[in-house]
Amino acid sequence: MFKFKGIKSSAMFVKCVDEDFKGKSARNYIETSAEGYDGSTIDLLGYQNYSSSLEIILFKPSMLDDVLAWLDGSGKFEYEGRITKAHFLESVSTENKFDRVIMIKTNFVRSPFWYNAYDPKVKVSNFIRNDGNVYAKPLIEMYGQENETVKLTINDISLSYTFDETKGVVIDCAELTETMNGISKSKNLKLDGYSYPILYPGINKVFIEGNADVYVTRKDAWL
Structure with a gap:
């Protein structure tokens, strides 16, 4: 079926x-x-x-x-x-x-x-595990205080985001977009090397500089 x-x-x-x-x-x-x-x-x-x-x-x-x-x-x-x-x-x-x-x-x-059809939202701490067999381009949600800048590093790719009055952002690493409530937040985002994070099969190291709650979905991918 x-x-x-x-x-x-x-x-x-x-x-x-x-x-x-x-x-x-x-x-x-x-x-x-x-x-x-x-x-x-x-x-x-x-x-x-x-x-x-x-x-x-x-x-x-x-x-x-x-x-x-x-x-x-x-x-x-x-x-x-x-x-x-x-x-x-x-x-x-x-x-x-x-x-x-x-x-x-x-x-x-x-x-x-x-x-994963039943894709749970996972809160990120110091690592993300991709349980699939190929790299995944995740959906990343970040929430913090207005005017706070947070740097997120996944493996060797880093991005910095400055929160505005909406206090959140959704970063789509497949579509290469960053939005909140349907509004573009590209001006608030800085990419080191102009690359979005990807998750390799297995353990991916994460480092968060600043105060923010970070969540990921679409973290597992299969061929």
């Missing part, structure tokens, strides 16, 4: 023939060859999206219009306690089987990483 756009597959009376949702995405890379040298050097970049086919059995033919509308566009995709973003962008074929069920075939694309 899976969930897409907040709707369970069972609620749509469908079941996958083969739930082929998991799989490792390909890496992007730059390969460089030089005259006189054997082989080449590989510089690793980020991950590509993951693509696969999907075959579904619809047990209630009268739901076909609803299912076709459901499997269209982009949305959150949940499977076995993990969540990602999926896109159903291609054509969908259907085949009626004895007027009792309908076979639906299509393709989907999903983001390269899975995250």
